Amino acid sequence: MVGDRLAFARGESVVVERAVPNAERPQFRYVTYSPRLNLRFQLSDAEIRRLEPAPVPAVRPVGAARGLPKGFWIAVASAASALVLVTAGVVAWIATRGTPGSPGTGEVVCIDPGHGARDTGALENGVAEKDVNLDIALRARRLLEEKGYRVVLTRDSDTNPSLAERCAIANGSGASVFVSIHNNARPPDVRGTTTYHFRDSTDGRLLAVYLQQEVVRSIERPDRGTRGSRLYVVANVSMPAALLEAVFLTDPDEAALIKDPDFRERVAEGVAAGVEAYLKSVPEPE
Ligand SMILES: [Zn+2]
Known part of the structure; x- marks a missing residue:
C-alpha cells in the first residue's frame, strides 16, 4: 500500500471535495479529485478504515508514473493508491471544520x-x-485549559463528523492523547463506568487505566474496568487513545445523574484528571 502511492507524480495529491453522508451511520463517502488524472472517485469510511494510522505522507516523484495513458483502470489503481493520500486530503479538507487549538503552550x-x-x-x-457527551467534552476542555493544556475538539456543537473525519482531526492536531466521550446503553440492570482502548496499544491501555481510575473516583459509579477493543476511533488515531463510557443511560438512576450539570462536571473532572495523570506519567515529547 505504501509503495503504491508512488504512482503519483511530483506535487500530485488527492483532494477530498466533499463528504456524502449515507443514511446508515457511520458510513460516509468522500468525493476525491485527482488533477493529474482529471477524474473524480469516491472512497468510503470502510475503505479508509483499512489504512494503518499513519502520519501525513509526503508525495515523492516517480518517473515511471509519468506518461501513463489515462483510463478507467488507472482510476481503479489510483483509487487504491490514493487511500493513504486521502487521509492527508481529509486532514486538509476538514482543517477548517475542527475547532482551533486553544491558546496555551502545553501539550495538545x-x-x-x-x-x-x-x-x-x-x-x-x-x-x-x-x-x-458534548457537554462533558466542553467542560473537560475548560478544565484542561485551566491546567495549561491546549485542547482540540472533534466537534464543539451539534454536528456529526464521520468517524474518519474525527480521526483525521485528531491526527492533524498534534495531540499527545485522544479521548472519546460516550455514555452506554444496555438492559436496565447494568450500570457503571467502562473505558476502552485499542487492544494492541500499551500506551492506550495506560491512558485508559488512568481515565477509568479518575472518572470512577470522581463520579463514584461501579467500576467496570478497562477493555481492549478495535473500536474505530481508538484503532485509527496515531496517538494513545481511550474511549470513556461514563454511565449507562439505560439505568434510570444513572440517567437521572447525567441530567445533572454538577454530575457532568464531575465526569469532566475525572477526564481531565485522568489525562493529566497519564501525561505526567510519560516523558514529554522533545
Ligand atoms: Zn456512544
Missing part, C-alpha cells in the same frame, strides 16, 4: 464528543447521548 489533548446531529447515540430515559 484531542477530545471527541461521540455522535451528534442526526446521530443521537443512545436515547434513553429522556437523555440524548450526543448532548451529554
